[in-house]
Amino acid sequence: xxxxxxAADKDATSGALAGEEARRRDIQNRWLLATPALVxxxxxxxxxxxxxxxxxxxxxxxxxxxxWNFSGQGWFDVFLSKDIFDDTISFADAHMLIxxxxxxxxxITTIATLLLGFPTAYFxxxxxxxxxxxxxxxxxxxxxxxxxIRTFAIQEVIKNEGLLNxxxxxxxxxxxxxxxxxxxxxxxLGMAYVYLPLMVLPLYASMERLDFRLVEAGYxxxxxxxxxxxxxxxxxVKPGIIAGSILVFVPSLxxxxxxxxxxxxxxxxxxxxxxxxxGQGRNWPLGAALSITxxxxxxxxxxxxxxxxxxxxxxxxx
Amino acid sequence: xxxVADAVAAVSAHQVTKVFGSGSDRVVALDDVSVxxxxxxxxxxxxxxxxxxxxxxxxxxxxDHPTSGRIDLEGQDISYLPxxxxxxxxxxxxxxxxxHMTVAENIGFGLKMLGKPQSEIDAEVSKMLKLVKMEAMRxxxxxxxxxxxxxxxxxARALAPKPKVLLLDEPLSALDLKLRKEMQIELKRLQSExxxxxxxxxxxxEEALTMSDRIAVMSAGKILQVGSPRQIYDHPSHxxxxxxxxxxxxxxxxxxxxxxxxxxxxxxxxxxxxxxxxGDGVAKGPVTAVVRPEHANLVKGKAAAxxxxxxxxxxxxxxxxxxxxxxxxxxxxxxxxxxxARDDAGRWSVGDAVGVSIDKDAVQVxxx
Ligand SMILES: Nc1ncnc2c1ncn2[C@@H]1O[C@H](COP(=O)(O)OP(=O)(O)OP(=O)(O)O)[C@@H](O)[C@H]1O
Ligand SMILES: [Mg+2]
Numbered sequence: 008x009x010x011x012x013x014a015a016d017k018d019a020t021s022g023a024l025a026g027e028e029a030r031r032r033d034i035q036n037r038w039l040l041a042t043p044a045l046v047x048x049x050x051x052x053x054x055x056x057x058x059x060x061x062x063x064x065x066x067x068x069x070x071x072x073x074x075w076n077f078s079g080q081g082w083f084d085v086f087l088s089k090d091i092f093d094d095t096i097s098f099a100d101a102h103m104l105i106x107x108x109x110x111x112x113x114x115i116t117t118i119a120t121l122l123l124g125f126p127t128a129y130f131x132x133x134x135x136x137x138x139x140x141x142x143x144x145x146x147x148x149x150x151x152x153x154x155x156i157r158t159f160a161i162q163e164v165i166k167n168e169g170l171l172n173x174x175x176x177x178x179x180x181x182x183x184x185x186x187x188x189x190x191x192x193x194x195x196l197g198m199a200y201v202y203l204p205l206m207v208l209p210l211y212a213s214m215e216r217l218d219f220r221l222v223e224a225g226y227x228x229x230x231x232x233x234x235x236x237x238x239x240x241x242x243x244v245k246p247g248i249i250a251g252s253i254l255v256f257v258p259s260l261x262x263x264x265x266x267x268x269x270x271x272x273x274x275x276x277x278x279x280x281x282x283x284x285x286g287q288g289r290n291w292p293l294g295a296a297l298s299i300t301x302x303x304x305x306x307x308x309x310x311x312x313x314x315x316x317x318x319x320x321x322x323x324x325x
Numbered sequence: 326x327x328x329v330a331d332a333v334a335a336v337s338a339h340q341v342t343k344v345f346g347s348g349s350d351r352v353v354a355l356d357d358v359s360v361x362x363x364x365x366x367x368x369x370x371x372x373x374x375x376x377x378x379x380x381x382x383x384x385x386x387x388x389d390h391p392t393s394g395r396i397d398l399e400g401q402d403i404s405y406l407p408x409x410x411x412x413x414x415x416x417x418x419x420x421x422x423x424x425h426m427t428v429a430e431n432i433g434f435g436l437k438m439l440g441k442p443q444s445e446i447d448a449e450v451s452k453m454l455k456l457v458k459m460e461a462m463r464x465x466x467x468x469x470x471x472x473x474x475x476x477x478x479x480x481a482r483a484l485a486p487k488p489k490v491l492l493l494d495e496p497l498s499a500l501d502l503k504l505r506k507e508m509q510i511e512l513k514r515l516q517s518e519x520x521x522x523x524x525x526x527x528x529x530x531e532e533a534l535t536m537s538d539r540i541a542v543m544s545a546g547k548i549l550q551v552g553s554p555r556q557i558y559d560h561p562s563h564x565x566x567x568x569x570x571x572x573x574x575x576x577x578x579x580x581x582x583x584x585x586x587x588x589x590x591x592x593x594x595x596x597x598x599x600x601x602x603x604g605d606g607v608a609k610g611p612v613t614a615v616v617r618p619e620h621a622n623l624v625k626g627k628a629a630a631x632x633x634x635x636x637x638x639x640x641x642x643x644x645x646x647x648x649x650x651x652x653x654x655x656x657x658x659x660x661x662x663x664x665x666a667r668d669d670a671g672r673w674s675v676g677d678a679v680g681v682s683i684d685k686d687a688v689q690v691x692x693x
Pocket of ligand 2: 378379380494
């Protein structure tokens with residue numbers, strides 16, 4: 008009796024060991040699966056980032072590039088400027104203006120695409136499955152064309168001799184063309200157009216999963232259309248709103264092509280400022296420092312946004 | 326007071342037709358349906374899948390509008406009123422609880438939308454939680470309670486705004502048998518305690534019989550018969566109704582003569598049986614005679630009292646009663662159900678020549 012109990016005990020131990028072994032191997036295999044992605048992230052994302060960080064603390068080369076001496080000048084230039092005559096230090100107003108414009112335009116773009124994209128996504132999600140495919144296809148068509156070409160197309164519409172002004176003039180709504188090109192409005196129009204699909208798609212994805220019986224239940228319990236929207240639909244599609252906003256806000260903040268073409272040289276955004284430093288400006292450390300600053304702004308904004316968005320509602324909902 | 330409420334139907338449908346789709350996708354979900362549902366009654370829509378029960382409920386709730394016809398609530402035409410303007414609430418088949426709200430928030434939602442002050446909402450929610458015995462779950466997420474509890478929350482949520490009419494679309498179908506029986510009793514209790522008109526949808530005939538004041542039996546978009554459970558069971562108006570509710574024997578026969586509300590039915594085998602008729606105006610000709618298994622009796626051998634004769638085929642024992650399957654001499658099968666008595670054992674055995682005696686009041690004559 009005692010002997011068999013001991014034997015059983017030993018069996019159990021070796022069984023547990025075998026289980027432990029299998030579990031370890033399982034975890035190993037999973038890491039193996041993730042390896043290719045990890046390698047790419049390490050080399051393609053973290054690597055360049057590290058280089059940027061290092062460059063931002065080096066001395067600028069005369070004709071671009073860097074000199075391998077430590078220097079805080081790059082970071083100094085991001086926020087402050089020294090007067091060339093009396094050496095007084097003041098805020099780098101031009102940079103602050105560009106930071107502010109970038110954040111402002113990106114925020115407005117995000118809100119505009121949200122306001123436009125929400126009803127669009129709702130419309131698509133409430134069609135029959137056959138039509139949903141068709142509409143989704145239509146939404147993604149802009150992706151098939153090069154960003155430059157799309158931006159030039161917008162230019163054709165909004166320039167002084169463009170389609171918009173011609174139509175408005177013909178209708179007699181305006182007496183002389185409105186100047187839209189090279190203004191913040193032009194950049195906004197361009198960015199909203201370019202990033203709208205990035206808002207519609209995640210919104211659609213979460214609306215498609217929305218149980219429309221909940222909407223009916225809302226109506227049944229005396230909620231009007233607006234109340235159903237506010238208290239049922241929006242809280243339930245919040246993951247889509249968050250995802251869409253991030254997908255629009257982040258690239259907007261770093262946008263380069265759209266402000267370059269539609270804003271001309273006059274209305275710069277952060278992307279243009281950074282490009283300038285690596286190009287004509289020949290100030291790589293400043294460019295690197297600006298890039299890191301952009302990254303920090305994005306991360307802080309995201310952290311703030313996600314924290315706030317998930318605080319209100321979306322307790323148990325996927 | 327009661328008579329005033331009775332005078333005007335709580336809900337009435339007037340020649341309501343509902344068509345979905347068009348062309349080859351055209352479905353007539355409701356076909357010229359007219360029915361009056363009285364105030365304070367437990368009214369059940371009973372019928373097989375796809376017969377239009379949910380459609381009728383959705384028209385009353387306001388999620389859909391009739392293609393033609395009219396729906397009245399207490400005499401007022403509500404056919405085109407949006408759902409949030411109707412004093413009608415629904416318990417959905419899937420419960421449709423709001424996943425981003427707690428149990429209490431779900432129950433209070435209707436009152437909140439009606440603009441009630443928070444103190445009143447809190448008091449009412451507590452009352453409802455007590456009514457459905459869920460006090461302890463007040464602040465739980467709806468995903469963290471069992472199916473039966475979700476069902477109670479759905480019920481409390483629909484009852485909290487004190488609707489005039491409560492619509493219940495197969496609310497018990499997702500529950501296991503035991504819980505289902507409990508909830509049936511619970512629902513009956515809630516209905517009598519609140520005095521609200523319940524319109525209950527089910528395709529379970531036993532559930533319909535035990536719970537309802539009145540039942541409407543539906544088939545293919547039409548209401549075939551409306552009546553008390555007893556009327557529906559004992560006097561089905563259509564072969565479909567007789568077949569759908571309970572077990573039934575059908576006998577093809579010919580009505581040969583009628584006098585003093587008694588008809589002579591000539592069966593296929595040549596024998597003639599008597600049947601009570603609602604009046605003398607019933608036309609002669611081919612009919613179907615319907616006899617419930619428990620309304621017939623087995624007799625030994627070829628007794629004179631026997632209306633039908635045959636051999637005992639199968640004997641199925643059910644505890645309180647036994648089903649005797651009789652292979653009739655003319656080829657058909659007839660089932661007799663008899664209560665078991667203490668000295669019954671061995672009285673009947675398979676292969677016995679038996680007769681079936683049928684009282685004239687046990688025969689229901691149908692013509693379809
Ligand atoms: N929105 C719709 N579009 C097209 N056809 C529909 C629609 N809703 C219901 N129908 C059709 O109408 C008929 C009645 O449907 P309904 O949902 O009322 O049946 P039901 O009696 O509730 O059935 P079940 O017991 O299965 O719930 C069915 O043939 C159904 O396919
Ligand atoms: Mg149904």
